[in-house]
Amino acid sequence: DQQVKQNSPSLSVQEGRISILNCDYTNSMFDYFLWYKKYPAEGPTFLISISSIKDKNEDGRFTVFLNKSAKHLSLHIVPSQPGDSAVYFCAASARSGGSNYKLTFGKGTLLTVNP
């Protein structure tokens, strides 16, 4: 049962335009949502997160939107730059017993920003 879904394996946009990466989830117990960015041959790096009690979080060119009723979040990158080309993972955090938390990752979306 895939609790965090990224239904678009890939996305291609032109430099300067907006990139919108989408993520859906099924577990209503998730309380934080995160986006990680991964370049080839490197480990994922944390990009931005949002608490389930908020609907928007912004950090520079990156904004994450959360729609709890739809169990959907999206990452907006404006303006997109060629250096943003990478795999983007959506992840969600929930308690897994006691004080422990479990991070569940989606399959990732490959973003290609064309010059």
Next chain:
Amino acid sequence: NAGVTQTPKFRVLKTGQSMTLLCAQDMNHEYMYWYRQDPGMGLRLIHYSVGEGTTAKGEVPDGYNVSRLKKQNFLLGLESAAPSQTSVYFCASSYDLKGGAGGNQPQHFGDGTRLSIL
């Protein structure tokens, strides 16, 4: 600033061989994790540790063992490698177990170990 260092970066094994993957972090993090990433899949948690001397099972623990004898090191062992364990393995560490909740304490990842089992 090394962060999380994984050793080795690449390895080819034959079925039935054993090996240990080493993860070292220099951020004094309490929590450490081992993930595997397979084509078309997200990162799946194998084992994790909430502190020195502790380990716990993740989502896909079968066929792996781990040890956390020192706070800065987290070892992943394959006792009898199988072709199904061909994957890219990532180690991560974090200050707390929320792993980035609130954006203040994210998981920091190493660059991965690419393991092929023939």
